[in-house]
Amino acid sequence: MDGNAAAGSAGPGEDVYWIVRAAVQNRRPISATYHDRHRLFCPHRLGRNKDGQLRALCYQYGGESESGLSPIGSPENWRCIALDQLKRVELLDDMWRTAPNHSGPASCIVDVDVDAEDYPVGDPQQGQRGSKPTR
Numbered sequence: 001m002d003g004n005a006a007a008g009s010a011g012p013g014e015d016v017y018w019i020v021r022a023a024v025q026n027r028r029p030i031s032a033t034y035h036d037r038h039r040l041f042c043p044h045r046l047g048r049n050k051d052g053q054l055r056a057l058c059y060q061y062g063g064e065s066e067s068g069l070s071p072i073g074s075p076e077n078w079r080c081i082a083l084d085q086l087k088r089v090e091l092l093d094d095m096w097r098t099a100p101n102h103s104g105p106a107s108c109i110v111d112v113d114v115d116a117e118d119y120p121v122g123d124p125q126q127g128q129r130g131s132k133p134t135r
Helices: 014-026
Strands: 006-008 031-036 037-048 055-062 078-082 086-092 111-115
Touching: 014 031, 014 037, 014 055, 014 086, 014 111, 037 078
Parallel strands: none
Antiparallel strands: 006 086, 031 037, 031 086, 037 055, 037 111, 055 078
16 A cells, blocks of 8 residues: 555454544545455445445545546545445545535435544545544
């Protein structure tokens, strides 16, 4: 990874949940492998879908994508990610990225554990870095 990787990387299991949760709370991006492709995400919401499976609503701003990526800032880059499919997850110390309609893909998560909107840190559209995780 690049020099922006921070302490906190994990494989499958409970650690993935806690790394993604820290990313949401602290508005920090993650690097991960999903469906055998390296991706860069900013997780905005974490919880469970209607079937009770863990999901993260993420804004994908880099890496590979099966459907292709639109330019950064496009609402086309929202992804509903199954946590049990994430591998090699790393919390990054990099800019937070987002796009309009964060609440648009509402069917992704029906039972919310944590939402970035509950943890404001400046204006993410201005390319500000998230805060460091707290213990």
